[in-house]
Amino acid sequence: MKFRKQHPINEQKRATFGLALITAIVVIPVLLIVGVVFVKGISVIDWNFLTTAPTNGLREGGVFPAIIGTLILVVLDVAICVPFGVATAIYLVEYSPRSKAANLVRLAILNLAGVPSVVYGLFGLGVFVIALEFGASILSGVLTLALMGLPVIVTSAAEALRAVPDRFREASLALGASKWQTTRHVVLPNSTQGILTGTILEISRTAGETAPILFTVAAFYLPRLPQSIFDQVMALPMHLFAISTQVPNIGLDVRYAVALTLLFLVLGVNAIAIFIRAKMRKNRIW
Amino acid sequence: MVKEINIEHLSVSYGRKKAIADFSLSIKKNEILGIIGPTTSGKTTLLTVLNRMIDTIPSASISGSVLMGDIDILKTRNIHNLRRSVGMIFALPVALPMSIKENVEYGPKMAGQSKRELSKRVEESLVQAGLWDEVSDRLDSPALKLSGGQQQRLCIARALALKPKVLLLDEPCSGLDPISTARIEDTLGELKKEMTIILVTNNPHQAARVADRTAFMLKGELVELSETNTLFTNPSEKRTKEYIEGKFG
Numbered sequence: 001m002k003f004r005k006q007h008p009i010n011e012q013k014r015a016t017f018g019l020a021l022i023t024a025i026v027v028i029p030v031l032l033i034v035g036v037v038f039v040k041g042i043s044v045i046d047w048n049f050l051t052t053a054p055t056n057g058l059r060e061g062g063v064f065p066a067i068i069g070t071l072i073l074v075v076l077d078v079a080i081c082v083p084f085g086v087a088t089a090i091y092l093v094e095y096s097p098r099s100k101a102a103n104l105v106r107l108a109i110l111n112l113a114g115v116p117s118v119v120y121g122l123f124g125l126g127v128f129v130i131a132l133e134f135g136a137s138i139l140s141g142v143l144t145l146a147l148m149g150l151p152v153i154v155t156s157a158a159e160a161l162r163a164v165p166d167r168f169r170e171a172s173l174a175l176g177a178s179k180w181q182t183t184r185h186v187v188l189p190n191s192t193q194g195i196l197t198g199t200i201l202e203i204s205r206t207a208g209e210t211a212p213i214l215f216t217v218a219a220f221y222l223p224r225l226p227q228s229i230f231d232q233v234m235a236l237p238m239h240l241f242a243i244s245t246q247v248p249n250i251g252l253d254v255r256y257a258v259a260l261t262l263l264f265l266v267l268g269v270n271a272i273a274i275f276i277r278a279k280m281r282k283n284r285i286w
Numbered sequence: 287m288v289k290e291i292n293i294e295h296l297s298v299s300y301g302r303k304k305a306i307a308d309f310s311l312s313i314k315k316n317e318i319l320g321i322i323g324p325t326t327s328g329k330t331t332l333l334t335v336l337n338r339m340i341d342t343i344p345s346a347s348i349s350g351s352v353l354m355g356d357i358d359i360l361k362t363r364n365i366h367n368l369r370r371s372v373g374m375i376f377a378l379p380v381a382l383p384m385s386i387k388e389n390v391e392y393g394p395k396m397a398g399q400s401k402r403e404l405s406k407r408v409e410e411s412l413v414q415a416g417l418w419d420e421v422s423d424r425l426d427s428p429a430l431k432l433s434g435g436q437q438q439r440l441c442i443a444r445a446l447a448l449k450p451k452v453l454l455l456d457e458p459c460s461g462l463d464p465i466s467t468a469r470i471e472d473t474l475g476e477l478k479k480e481m482t483i484i485l486v487t488n489n490p491h492q493a494a495r496v497a498d499r500t501a502f503m504l505k506g507e508l509v510e511l512s513e514t515n516t517l518f519t520n521p522s523e524k525r526t527k528e529y530i531e532g533k534f535g
Binding site: 175177 | 337339366367369370373374376378382383384392393396397441444445448
């Protein structure tokens with residue numbers, strides 16, 4: 001038998017180094033993006049930029065209406081997506097019989113998550129804006145975003161529900177609890193973390209999506225704030241798209257500042273969800 | 287003799303696989319009935335029939351009759367009430383991921399008992415299960431932090447909080463050390479004054495220590511049922527003798 005020259009400790013070191021290198025390759029571009037956006041954009045951001053409406057054909061002024069618009073879209077989207085998505089996930093995981101039809105539904109939902117966002121945008125335009133006559137409005141935009149977000153929430157919530165061990169369900173049922181009581185008092189409290197993770201992803205995506213809101217809600221220039229859900233709003237990603245492609249002679253630093261504002265907004269909203277999740281994690285030990 | 291449960295011609299199969307075949311047995315009130323037998327002898331299946339936890343297995347089909355008083359367990363619509371009066375303890379302790387107190391309260395709370403009744407039952411049941419002294423000062427700490435033996439006694443307390451008539455135990459000590467096992471066996475001796483206990487065990491010695499009568503099951507059939515002493519010292523069936531002497535199983 002031939003002994004290998006490599007000592008296992010050296011092999012271990014090489015593996016550690018290799019994996020760390022790959023991780024660095026993955027992480028460094030992300031840090032670079034954030035870093036470049038920050039360095040190039042921060043100089044433009046001041047109180048005035050954040051609290052006033054754009055003027056002079058988007059060339060001057062701030063992004064206040066776009067911030068408010070994006071916040072409205074995110075909050076309403078989450079308010080629709082999470083309850084409906086979680087309810088659907090509960091039905092699929094806890095209640096639906098394990099039949100071929102149910103599997104088909106699961107598969108369909110999984111695939112819906114992969115449909116390109118511009119397709120949702122066109123669907124929203126056709127159904128909400130035109131057929132249902134909601135017009136280009138917050139309502140149309142939020143419904144389009146929610147439709148797009150639901151598969152994500154359903155899939156991640158279903159995953160979270162499945163992660164709760166069956167022995168907990170059995171213990172609860174064996175104590176005479178009904179299926180709904182078991183779901184409500186044992187399964188759900190132990191899957192909120194996973195559900196929140198899905199919600200965080202959904203928030204980030206909603207805040208950054210451009211295609212679905214392009215035809216359904218986003219206004220090119222609308223300095224006043226919306227009065228009802230039938231009004232249009234400006235939104236940060238749309239605004240960024242507009243000033244980058246539609247309006248000549250805008251400084252690069254302004255575009256970076258808008259991007260940075262969007263980043264901060266997403267991080268801020270996510271921080272709330274992450275805080276709630278961390279607080280829950282502390283109370284759990286399995 | 288007062289009968290608690292009367293099983294007649296019970297057969298259970300999972301798909302095409304027979305788990306219990308034409309099984310008949312009467313269980314007396316306030317006895318500890320030990321059930322021994324090798325794996326796949328149908329012991330656990332029998333327990334899950336008695337509180338209808340078998341309903342959670344879609345492939346199971348059941349025939350025969352199981353009477354408890356004037357209720358046919360196999361036909362009752364109110365399985366929630368049935369499970370409240372026929373408690374079940376699993377082989378591995380399953381403390382729910384909540385506090386000790388919430389664990390014990392869980393059953394009666396879901397049954398809609400008042401708050402005052404709940405707090406009364408928490409202490410009562412923990413005392414009955416022999417766990418009160420160890421946990422009375424930390425009822426609000428997570429149940430999953432308890433040791434395995436404590437968790438199993440917590441599970442017993444949790445079932446007792448529903449004031450069951452029958453307690454089913456499925457190899458309750460299989461993962462426990464001898465001291466924890468002894469404590470649980472002592473507890474069972476006390477509990478049988480108030481309820482009927484069916485103890486399934488892989489360990490014939492445990493049946494010999496605590497059971498009043500012992501049944502030996504093999505491949506889904508009842509081979510022999512007699513007073514525990516008789517079964518262990520003078521079994522009438524050759525297969526029983528071989529099993530308790532450790533020749534197979």
